Amino acid sequence: MGSTAQTLGGRGRLRSSQRTAASLRHLALRGAAVVYLGLLVALPVVAVVTKGFGDGLGTFRDAMATPAAWAAVRLTLWTSTVAAGLNAVMGTLLAWVLVRYRFPGRRLLSTVVDLPLAIPTLVTGVMILALYGPNSIFGRFLDGLGIRVLFTPIAIVIALCTVTLPLVVRNVQPVLQELDTAEEEAAATLGAGPRTTFRRVVFPAIRSAVVAGTLLTFSRCLGEIGSVILVAGNIPKKTLTAPVFIFQLTSQFKPAEAAAVATLLFAFSFVLVLATSRLIARKEAPV
Amino acid sequence: MPRWFKRRILAAPLVLTLIGLAACSSSSASGATGCSSSSPASSVVINFAAYSTPREVYDAKIIPTFVKEWKDKTGQTVLFNESYAGSTTQAQNVVNGLGSDVVALSLAPDIQTIQDAGLITHDWTQAPDGGMVSASVAVFDVRPGNPKGIKDWSDLATAGTGVLTPDPAQNGGARWNLVALWGAALRGDVTGIAKGDEAAATTLMQAVTHNVISYDKSARDSIQNFESGNGDVAITYENEVKTAQAAGEPDTAVYPKGTVLIENPVAVVDKNAQAHCVEDVANAFVDYLHTKEAKDFYTTVGYLRPVDPAKAAAGDPANGFPAIHDLFTVADLGGWDALDQKLFSDTGIATQAIAQGG
Amino acid sequence: MSAVATPKVRGRGWLLAACLVWVGMLLLVPLVGIVITALEPGIHVVTETLSSPDVIHALQLTAVITVISVVVTALFGVVVAWVLVRQRFWGRALMNATVDLPFALSPVTVGLAALVLFGPGGWLAPFFESRGIQIIFALPSMILVTVFICVPFTIREVVPVLEEIGLDEEDASRTLGASVWQTFFRVTLPNIRWALAYGVALTTARAIGEIGAVLIVSGLLQGKTETATLFIFRAYEERQVPAAYVVALLLAAVSVTLLVVIEFLRHRQERERTRT
Numbered sequence: 001m002g003s004t005a006q007t008l009g010g011r012g013r014l015r016s017s018q019r020t021a022a023s024l025r026h027l028a029l030r031g032a033a034v035v036y037l038g039l040l041v042a043l044p045v046v047a048v049v050t051k052g053f054g055d056g057l058g059t060f061r062d063a064m065a066t067p068a069a070w071a072a073v074r075l076t077l078w079t080s081t082v083a084a085g086l087n088a089v090m091g092t093l094l095a096w097v098l099v100r101y102r103f104p105g106r107r108l109l110s111t112v113v114d115l116p117l118a119i120p121t122l123v124t125g126v127m128i129l130a131l132y133g134p135n136s137i138f139g140r141f142l143d144g145l146g147i148r149v150l151f152t153p154i155a156i157v158i159a160l161c162t163v164t165l166p167l168v169v170r171n172v173q174p175v176l177q178e179l180d181t182a183e184e185e186a187a188a189t190l191g192a193g194p195r196t197t198f199r200r201v202v203f204p205a206i207r208s209a210v211v212a213g214t215l216l217t218f219s220r221c222l223g224e225i226g227s228v229i230l231v232a233g234n235i236p237k238k239t240l241t242a243p244v245f246i247f248q249l250t251s252q253f254k255p256a257e258a259a260a261v262a263t264l265l266f267a268f269s270f271v272l273v274l275a276t277s278r279l280i281a282r283k284e285a286p287v
Numbered sequence: 288m289p290r291w292f293k294r295r296i297l298a299a300p301l302v303l304t305l306i307g308l309a310a311c312s313s314s315s316a317s318g319a320t321g322c323s324s325s326s327p328a329s330s331v332v333i334n335f336a337a338y339s340t341p342r343e344v345y346d347a348k349i350i351p352t353f354v355k356e357w358k359d360k361t362g363q364t365v366l367f368n369e370s371y372a373g374s375t376t377q378a379q380n381v382v383n384g385l386g387s388d389v390v391a392l393s394l395a396p397d398i399q400t401i402q403d404a405g406l407i408t409h410d411w412t413q414a415p416d417g418g419m420v421s422a423s424v425a426v427f428d429v430r431p432g433n434p435k436g437i438k439d440w441s442d443l444a445t446a447g448t449g450v451l452t453p454d455p456a457q458n459g460g461a462r463w464n465l466v467a468l469w470g471a472a473l474r475g476d477v478t479g480i481a482k483g484d485e486a487a488a489t490t491l492m493q494a495v496t497h498n499v500i501s502y503d504k505s506a507r508d509s510i511q512n513f514e515s516g517n518g519d520v521a522i523t524y525e526n527e528v529k530t531a532q533a534a535g536e537p538d539t540a541v542y543p544k545g546t547v548l549i550e551n552p553v554a555v556v557d558k559n560a561q562a563h564c565v566e567d568v569a570n571a572f573v574d575y576l577h578t579k580e581a582k583d584f585y586t587t588v589g590y591l592r593p594v595d596p597a598k599a600a601a602g603d604p605a606n607g608f609p610a611i612h613d614l615f616t617v618a619d620l621g622g623w624d625a626l627d628q629k630l631f632s633d634t635g636i637a638t639q640a641i642a643q644g645g
Numbered sequence: 646m647s648a649v650a651t652p653k654v655r656g657r658g659w660l661l662a663a664c665l666v667w668v669g670m671l672l673l674v675p676l677v678g679i680v681i682t683a684l685e686p687g688i689h690v691v692t693e694t695l696s697s698p699d700v701i702h703a704l705q706l707t708a709v710i711t712v713i714s715v716v717v718t719a720l721f722g723v724v725v726a727w728v729l730v731r732q733r734f735w736g737r738a739l740m741n742a743t744v745d746l747p748f749a750l751s752p753v754t755v756g757l758a759a760l761v762l763f764g765p766g767g768w769l770a771p772f773f774e775s776r777g778i779q780i781i782f783a784l785p786s787m788i789l790v791t792v793f794i795c796v797p798f799t800i801r802e803v804v805p806v807l808e809e810i811g812l813d814e815e816d817a818s819r820t821l822g823a824s825v826w827q828t829f830f831r832v833t834l835p836n837i838r839w840a841l842a843y844g845v846a847l848t849t850a851r852a853i854g855e856i857g858a859v860l861i862v863s864g865l866l867q868g869k870t871e872t873a874t875l876f877i878f879r880a881y882e883e884r885q886v887p888a889a890y891v892v893a894l895l896l897a898a899v900s901v902t903l904l905v906v907i908e909f910l911r912h913r914q915e916r917e918r919t920r921t
Contacts, residue, residue: 118897
């Protein structure tokens with residue numbers, strides 16, 4: 001009754017039979033949603049968490065007891081942080097350039113920025129192997145400088161940056177677009193340089209979008225497998241990331257331990273995704 | 288009527304059709320409830336799971352020939368569903384429900400895993416050559432001209448040498464490689480290590496794993512990694528090097544003084560074959576693999592080493608299969624059970640060495 | 646005025662250059678590299694690869710999985726979005742959080758979940774085994790993992806739009822005597838169509854490119870459970886590098902076309918949003 005009244009904006013013009021029909025409809029829809037999400041999303045997650053922690057903390061301790069395990073989690077955390085940080089800066093700059101500048105090829109750049117959304121991560125890995133392999137121009141150039149890229153954490157960061165390139169941009173772009181330039185022009189007339197204007201006027205306005213995009217990027221990086229598994233080398237304690245470690249455990253027929261590490265990773269990510277949703281919701285709340 | 292409404296209506300039967308197709312394809316993968324022993328089907332499906340290395344010989348040579356000969360002989364068409372991945376992962380997949388009828392794996396323990404799960408109920412070692420269909424040796428794959436002068440296992444331990452070997456927990460090749468290292472050291476084939484000196488052998492293993500730059504999930508991934516220009520040496524199968532050379536790659540094999548005879552088994556997974564009513568075809572296929580014709584095929588991709596250790600050691604130097612000074616088998620080292628326990632268990636020497644991050 | 650303009654112009658140059666280098670290095674250069682390597686042997690590689698039965702089957706499989714994923718997540722996505730926005734009930738926040746779960750999971754974890762649920766000894770295994778239906782190492786598990794991964798896209802696109810447009814038009818429609826279905830199809834759906842289309846485009850791109858989860862559950866059966874991405878994987882291992890790159894380029898080309906569509910749709914969506 002309450003929901004129907006809300007739906008109709010409080011106008012209780014329906015007969016009671018119509019109200020009942022409406023409530024049933026609402027319940028049916030809600031039921032469908034619950035079944036869909038419950039079976040398809042909640043059930044698998046519960047399965048993994050239970051598999052990992054079903055025996056209490058024992059399995060988790062076993063899984064994390066190997067020296068590779070904590071090292072993998074640490075490596076994942078710091079490479080994701082670096083990638084998220086880089087993309088926070090470059091993503092914001094890209095959004096700024098795309099929104100505020102006019103130059104030939106702007107539409108093309110916008111399309112290219114979105115490419116990682118549509119390229120399979122495996123292909124990204126192949127691209128990086130091709131670009132930095134010792135038989136390529138780039139690889140040879142870097143070899144000459146004594147810099148090794150492939151099979152080091154550098155390759156991991158490059159893969160993560162590539163795969164998450166559009167996330168911050170897409171988050172910040174719409175906010176920038178809706179910003180009224182009047183304030184910036186006012187600041188300019190008052191004598192503020194472009195950098196001060198950005199720091200004092202623009203950034204506060206886009207800050208939550210940048211943060212939300214960065215958190216989303218970070219969360220995405222935590223779970224990246226397709227590109228990293230090809231380029232990282234996967235040496236325990238050196239270049240073995242958590243998702244690859246989970247993959248190895250799964251391939252080694254150690255599902256309980258894989259589930260334990262996966263749950264740890266998932267807990268990190270989930271907290272971040274929740275925080276991001278909250279930020280986005282607050283940002284888009286009716287003004 | 289709005290365009291979107293029409294699209295929704297069309298979507299429903301589409302979804303139902305696709306789900307129906309999915310169900311059909313999946314139920315065809317599961318077994319029939321009973322086999323009609325009277326008239327054989329005009330076409331059967333064999334699910335074949337193998338390790339990563341022999342894909343060229345099975346996919347392009349052995350399987351098509353067998354299919355043709357079987358059709359000529361019985362009129363029955365055989366369709367092979369092939370899957371290639373790291374040997375140990377494949378074994379686990381079969382245990383987990385990959386309905387393979389025939390498995391060709393890298394080493395006996397992986398077949399044992401499937402047998403222990405109750406899917407193989409006959410003694411597969413009673414087949415000719417103890418169930419082995421191909422054999423090779425562990426060698427070093429180096430850059431053309433061998434710039435780092437790698438000759439023996441101890442050279443892999445030199446500081447700054449980038450070594451490639453796959454992940455022992457996912458494939459067989461890695462275990463063969465480490466067993467070769469261990470055996471050579473223990474048997475006194477490695478300069479600087481006394482015969483039977485386990486402590487020195489352990490140190491060597493730790494030093495070599497320290498130099499590993501990438502643990503790939505299959506032997507094939509490992510050698511391709513090497514071919515991409517990474518590392519100075521890859522420990523791999525002799526036949527993998529030859530397959531690569533046949534594909535035009537500049538891989539160069541260096542043979543250590545002592546190495547292990549790699550013996551690859553094949554077995555019918557009779558529980559699955561019975562469920563799929565293809566046991567006779569599966570058995571015929573495995574029998575075929577032991578024939579001279581199949582062995583010749585293996586040779587074409589570099590598996591010349593006969594399963595007989597003495598002959599394998601002699602090799603065929605004229606045709607690019609150098610003699611090996613000390614070619615030992617797993618049996619010489621006490622058998623797989625003992626080796627698995629000593630090297631690859633959770634507290635095993637190799638496992639520990641790798642987990643130390645090298 | 647010019648005193649303000651000059652430093653800005655110089656700064657602009659640097660900024661633009663930095664962005665172009667960033668995007669160029671990470672994306673364009675590698676992409677060009679692949680194109681060159683793929684076409685190096687000659688155009689015939691493209692026709693040979695794309696006509697090989699394994700590739701055709703892989704592309705078909707990817708198409709089937711993608712279409713099912715798109716239809717399921719779009720249909721149910723609209724339902725969930727509706728329920729989240731238009732209904733108030735206990736557990737709404739929980740449902741909202743559940744929608745975000747797939748974003749928080751690594752694809753390998755999704756594959757692992759499928760194994761835990763449907764593999765031997767799995768929670769749901771007895772039900773399917775007794776009926777002789779194979780889930781793991783067969784198409785159903787590949788569809789399930791892909792659908793799981795794609796669940797949030799349409800929901801997250803439609804929810805904000807539903808919130809924004811509010812109830813006014815729908816209320817008006819109902820008071821004018823339209824039935825619930827008429828209101829939905831004639832009023833609500835046209836309002837959310839760009840958001841929904843955008844969500845569908847994102848879902849499609851994601852489903853086409855899925856590798857991590859299907860690698861675990863597919864069993865890699867050539868010509869049977871091998872998607873386009875798994876084929877690329879295998880072709881690389883068989884040293885058929887040009888073939889691998891050709892298929893990779895095909896997927897990338899499909900994706901780029903999708904992108905152009907996404908861009909176009911997003912433009913429309915932005916314009917409709919600001920129109921209020």
